[in-house]
Amino acid sequence: MHLIVVGGVAAGTKAAARARRINKDLAITLFQDESDVSYTACGQPYFLSGIVEKRESLIIRRAEDFGKEEIQVRLRHRVINLNPDDCSIQVHDLTNDIVDTVHYDRLILATGARALIPSIPGNDLDGVVTLRSMAELDRFRSVLERLNPQQAVIVGGGYIALEVAESLHALGIETTLLVRNKQIFSRLDPEMSQHVETHLLFKGVRIITGDEISEIVEVDGRIAEVVTQSNMRLSAQIVVLAVGALPNVELAERGGIALGPTGAIAVNKRMETNVKWIFAAGDCVESYHRLTQQPVWVPLGDIANLQGRVAGENAAGGSAQFPGVFGTAIFKSFDINVGMTGLTEAAALKAGFNIVATVITARDKARYYPGAHNITLKLVADGKSGRLLGAQAIGSGSVDKITDIAATALLGGLSTFDLENADLAYAPPFSPVLSPIIVAAGALNKKLDKNGSST
Amino acid sequence: MHLIVVGGVAAGTKAAARARRINKDLAITLFQDESDVSYTACGQPYFLSGIVEKRESLIIRRAEDFGKEEIQVRLRHRVINLNPDDCSIQVHDLTNDIVDTVHYDRLILATGARALIPSIPGNDLDGVVTLRSMAELDRFRSVLERLNPQQAVIVGGGYIALEVAESLHALGIETTLLVRNKQIFSRLDPEMSQHVETHLLFKGVRIITGDEISEIVEVDGRIAEVVTQSNMRLSAQIVVLAVGALPNVELAERGGIALGPTGAIAVNKRMETNVKWIFAAGDCVESYHRLTQQPVWVPLGDIANLQGRVAGENAAGGSAQFPGVFGTAIFKSFDINVGMTGLTEAAALKAGFNIVATVITARDKARYYPGAHNITLKLVADGKSGRLLGAQAIGSGSVDKITDIAATALLGGLSTFDLENADLAYAPPFSPVLSPIIVAAGALNKKLDKNGSST
Numbered sequence: 001m002h003l004i005v006v007g008g009v010a011a012g013t014k015a016a017a018r019a020r021r022i023n024k025d026l027a028i029t030l031f032q033d034e035s036d037v038s039y040t041a042c043g044q045p046y047f048l049s050g051i052v053e054k055r056e057s058l059i060i061r062r063a064e065d066f067g068k069e070e071i072q073v074r075l076r077h078r079v080i081n082l083n084p085d086d087c088s089i090q091v092h093d094l095t096n097d098i099v100d101t102v103h104y105d106r107l108i109l110a111t112g113a114r115a116l117i118p119s120i121p122g123n124d125l126d127g128v129v130t131l132r133s134m135a136e137l138d139r140f141r142s143v144l145e146r147l148n149p150q151q152a153v154i155v156g157g158g159y160i161a162l163e164v165a166e167s168l169h170a171l172g173i174e175t176t177l178l179v180r181n182k183q184i185f186s187r188l189d190p191e192m193s194q195h196v197e198t199h200l201l202f203k204g205v206r207i208i209t210g211d212e213i214s215e216i217v218e219v220d221g222r223i224a225e226v227v228t229q230s231n232m233r234l235s236a237q238i239v240v241l242a243v244g245a246l247p248n249v250e251l252a253e254r255g256g257i258a259l260g261p262t263g264a265i266a267v268n269k270r271m272e273t274n275v276k277w278i279f280a281a282g283d284c285v286e287s288y289h290r291l292t293q294q295p296v297w298v299p300l301g302d303i304a305n306l307q308g309r310v311a312g313e314n315a316a317g318g319s320a321q322f323p324g325v326f327g328t329a330i331f332k333s334f335d336i337n338v339g340m341t342g343l344t345e346a347a348a349l350k351a352g353f354n355i356v357a358t359v360i361t362a363r364d365k366a367r368y369y370p371g372a373h374n375i376t377l378k379l380v381a382d383g384k385s386g387r388l389l390g391a392q393a394i395g396s397g398s399v400d401k402i403t404d405i406a407a408t409a410l411l412g413g414l415s416t417f418d419l420e421n422a423d424l425a426y427a428p429p430f431s432p433v434l435s436p437i438i439v440a441a442g443a444l445n446k447k448l449d450k451n452g453s454s455t
Numbered sequence: 456m457h458l459i460v461v462g463g464v465a466a467g468t469k470a471a472a473r474a475r476r477i478n479k480d481l482a483i484t485l486f487q488d489e490s491d492v493s494y495t496a497c498g499q500p501y502f503l504s505g506i507v508e509k510r511e512s513l514i515i516r517r518a519e520d521f522g523k524e525e526i527q528v529r530l531r532h533r534v535i536n537l538n539p540d541d542c543s544i545q546v547h548d549l550t551n552d553i554v555d556t557v558h559y560d561r562l563i564l565a566t567g568a569r570a571l572i573p574s575i576p577g578n579d580l581d582g583v584v585t586l587r588s589m590a591e592l593d594r595f596r597s598v599l600e601r602l603n604p605q606q607a608v609i610v611g612g613g614y615i616a617l618e619v620a621e622s623l624h625a626l627g628i629e630t631t632l633l634v635r636n637k638q639i640f641s642r643l644d645p646e647m648s649q650h651v652e653t654h655l656l657f658k659g660v661r662i663i664t665g666d667e668i669s670e671i672v673e674v675d676g677r678i679a680e681v682v683t684q685s686n687m688r689l690s691a692q693i694v695v696l697a698v699g700a701l702p703n704v705e706l707a708e709r710g711g712i713a714l715g716p717t718g719a720i721a722v723n724k725r726m727e728t729n730v731k732w733i734f735a736a737g738d739c740v741e742s743y744h745r746l747t748q749q750p751v752w753v754p755l756g757d758i759a760n761l762q763g764r765v766a767g768e769n770a771a772g773g774s775a776q777f778p779g780v781f782g783t784a785i786f787k788s789f790d791i792n793v794g795m796t797g798l799t800e801a802a803a804l805k806a807g808f809n810i811v812a813t814v815i816t817a818r819d820k821a822r823y824y825p826g827a828h829n830i831t832l833k834l835v836a837d838g839k840s841g842r843l844l845g846a847q848a849i850g851s852g853s854v855d856k857i858t859d860i861a862a863t864a865l866l867g868g869l870s871t872f873d874l875e876n877a878d879l880a881y882a883p884p885f886s887p888v889l890s891p892i893i894v895a896a897g898a899l900n901k902k903l904d905k906n907g908s909s910t
Binding site for chain 1: 855863
C-alpha cells in the first residue's frame with residue numbers, strides 16, 4: 001500500500017506522521033514543491049521583527065527528520081497532474097527537471113493556499129512582498145535588507161496585515177494600512193474592530209479604510225508610491241500585499257475532485273473528497289461550521305493540523321472524524337490581543353439567529369493585583385434559549401483564556417445561564433473573583449429575562 | 456419587608472447588593488461582627504509580601520459605600536441568637552455592649568468560616584498567627600513587625616500555607632512547612648503534588664510531611680520552637696496555623712437549621728435552608744458537587760460570590776439557582792501555578808468511576824516564541840465514554856487557561872473525543888498549534904480505543 005501526500009507545510013506533514021503511527025506497513029511519500037517542509041507560517045511575522053531570532057526556529061521538522069519514520073519526503077517536487085482512473089499522479093522534479101508518473105493506493109491532498117495578488121500595475125515590482133511560504137518570507141527579509149525602506153504600505157486588514165504592521169513598526173518603518181472595507185479586521189463587529197483601530201492609531205500606524213490600491217508606482221525601478229482608487233498617493237518603499245488567500249485547488253480540479261461553495265475542496269467529516277481513495281486536509285479544503293451548519297473556509301494552522309491528523313488516520317485504515325469548526329481565532333498586534341470564536345452579531349443575524357448581545361469591560365485579574373488589564377468582551381447569544389453563539393475579546397491581558405472558555409462553551413452547547421454560574425479558577429493573580437465571562441453572561445441573562453425566556 | 460443579612464465578607468455583601476438590585480422597596484440590614492466589611496481574604500498573602508502595597512486595596516467596599524444603595528451596614532454587631540418562630544434575631548452591638556432583638560421577613564446567613572486552631576500547648580502565644588479575617592491579617596503584620604522573625608513554621612499544606620510560604624520567603628524568612636499528610640496539597644494526585652513539593656524545595660522552603668505539630672515552646676514569652684509528634688524540634692519565632700477551616704454554623708444550629716454531612720449548612724439550589732424564609736450562602740454552607748452528586752464543602756471566594764448572588768436574588772423575590780460546583784481551584788506559589796478542576800484520579804476512583812488517566816508535559820506557547828513555559832497536565836476521564844472527569848495542571852505559564860478550558864468542558868459534559876478536535880485559539884504568542892489539552896485528550900483517546908470504547 002502506497003500513501004502519497006501532496007504538500008507538506010502543516011496538514012500534509014501531520015497526515016503523514018499520523019498515518020505512519022497508525023500503520024507501520026504503509027509506504028509513505030510526501031511531495032512538496034517548496035525547498036522547505038513542515039514549517040510554521042504563523043510565526044513568520046515574529047521573525048521579521050526579530051522576536052524570533054532564527055529562521056530555523058520556524059522549521060518544525062526538516063526533510064531528513066522524516067526518514068526516521070520511513071516517510072520519504074521529496075522537496076522541490078511539484079505534482080502537476082492527477083488521474084484517479086489509474087490512481088496515478090504526475091510529479092515534476094523541479095531540481096532535475098524530470099517528470100515522472102507515480103501510483104498511489106491512497107492520496108492526501110494538502111496543497112494549501114496562496115496569497116492573493118491584486119491585478120494592478122506594479123504588483124510585480126521588487127519591493128512588493130507577500131507572506132505565506134518560507135520563500136516569501138526569505139524575499140520579505142531580503143527586501144527589508146536591500147531596500148532599507150523607511151515607509152511601508154500594508155494592503156489589507158486581516159491577521160497578517162496587523163501582525164506585520166507591528167513587526168514593521170518595531171523595525172522603525174513608518175507604516176500605513178490600506179483597507180478596502182470600512183473597518184479593519186472585518187471578522188469582528190464594528191464597535192470591537194474600532195478598539196483595534198484606535199490602538200493601532202495610538203501606536204502610530206496610519207490607517208486608511210474604505211479605499212483600495214489601484215497602482216504601485218516606480219521611480220528608477222524602485223517603488224515610490226501607492227496610488228489608491230480615490231487617488232490618494234502614499235509614499236512607500238515596500239508594499240505588503242495581505243489582502244487574503246486562495247486555496248490551491250487546481251490539481252484537485254484536474255483530477256475531477258469537487259469543490260464546495262467556498263471554492264475550496266469539499267470533504268466529509270472523514271476528510272474524504274468525492275473521489276475514491278483521495279483525502280484532503282488543511283488550507284485547500286473547506287470546513288463545516290458547527291453553528292451555521294454551512295461550509296466555511298478557515299485557512300488556519302491549528303485547523304490544518306487537526307484535519308491532517310484525521311486524514312492521515314483514515315488514509316491509513318483508521319477511523320476518525322473532524323467534526324468542524326467554530327471559527328475560533330486570535331492574534332496579537334502591538335499591546336493588544338484580539339480573540340474571537342463563534343459568530344459575531346452581524347454573522348449571527350445573517351445566519352438567521354434571533355440574538356441578544358452585550359459588551360462589557362472588566363479586569364482580567366483582581367483589581368489590586370499588579371498587572372491587571374482591562375478586557376472588552378462581547379458575547380452574542382440566542383435570544384430565546386440563551387445558547388452562546390459567539391464571543392469577541394480585546395485587551396492586553398488574558399484574552400486567549402476568555403476566548404478558549406467561550407470556544408469550549410460553544411463546543412458544549414452551553415447557554416449564558418450555564419456560564420453565569422461556571423466554576424472557573426479564581427485566585428487574585430489569575431482572575432477577578434467573577435471572571436469577565438461570568439459578568440457578561442449575567443448581563444445577557446438580564447436581557448433574556450426581559451425577553452421572557454426561561455432560566 | 457425587611458431583609459437581614461448576617462455576615463458581610465463576600466457572600467453577604469453580594470447577596471445584599473443583588474437583593475437591592477432586584478427589589479427597590481426592600482429594607483436591607485447587614486450585620487457584621489468584624490470592623491471591616493466586604494474584603495478579599497484571597498488577596499491577604501500578597502499584602503504580607505508587599506506585592507499588594509495598601510491594606511485598603513483588599514477592601515472592596517467600605518461600610519459607608521453601601522449607604523448609596525440604602526443597605527444599612529452595622530459593623531461590630533454580632534448576631535448571637537436566631538428564633539425562626541417569631542422571625543427574630545438577637546444582635547449584640549460590640550461597641551456599645553447593647554443586645555437588641557430585630558425582626559426579619561427574610562434572612563440570609565453568610566456567617567463564613569474560621570481558621571481551625573489545633574488544641575496544642577502554646578497555640579495562644581503572641582507569635583502564633585492565622586489568616587482569614589482582616590483582624591487576623593492585622594495581627595499577622597503586627598507580629599512580623601514586632602517580632603522580626605528569622606524563622607517560620609507554617610503548619611499545613613493547602614492554598615494558604617503555600618501562598619504564605621512564598622510571602623514569608625520573599626521577606627527573607629527561613630520557612631518550614633509542616634504537613635500532616637504524606638504530601639503537600641492533598642487535593643492533587645500524589646505525582647502532581649510532588650512537582651509542587653520539588654519546586655518549593657528548589658526555592659529553599661523546607662518541607663516536612665507525615666508529621667504533626669504537638670507543641671509550641673516559648674522562652675521568655677516568645678516562641679522558640681515547634682515540637683512535632685515524632686519529636687522533631689523546629690526553631691521558629693513565628694508559627695502560622697493553616698491547617699484548614701471550620702464553617703461558622705453555631706448561629707444556624709441555635710435556630711434549628713439543619714447541617715449537611717460535611718458539617719456545613721445544608722441548602723437547596725435556591726440557597727434555602729430547611730427553615731422557612733432563611734437562606735444561607737458562602738463559606739458557611741455546603742455545595743452540591745456536580746460530578747459526584749454528593750455534598751461537598753468548598754469555602755472559596757468565587758463560589759461565595761456566586762452563591763450570595765443567588766441567595767440575594769431569591770430572598771428579594773426573584774428566582775435563581777446555584778447549580779453546584781466542580782471543585783475548580785487555582786493557586787500560585789513562587790514561580791508555579793497550580794490549577795485543578797473536577798476529580799483527581801484518587802477522588803474519581805473513590806467515587807466509583809471506572810477511569811483512564813494520563814499525564815503529559817507540553818509547552819504553553821509556540822516553542823519558538825519567547826517566554827514559552829512547560830505545563831504538566833493530568834486528565835482523568837471516564838474509562839468507557841471518555842467523559843472528562845478532572846484536570847490538574849502545574850507550570851509557570853498559562854495554567855489558569857488550561858484549568859478553565861477543562862472546567863468549561865466539565866460544565867458541558869464534554870468527552871476527550873470532543874476535546875481532541877476542540878477549536879481553540881491558536882497564534883504563536885498564546886498557544887502551541889495544538890493546545891496541551893488537545894494533546895492530552897488525544898493521549899487518553901488512544902487508551903480509550905484500547906478499552907474498546909466507541910469514538
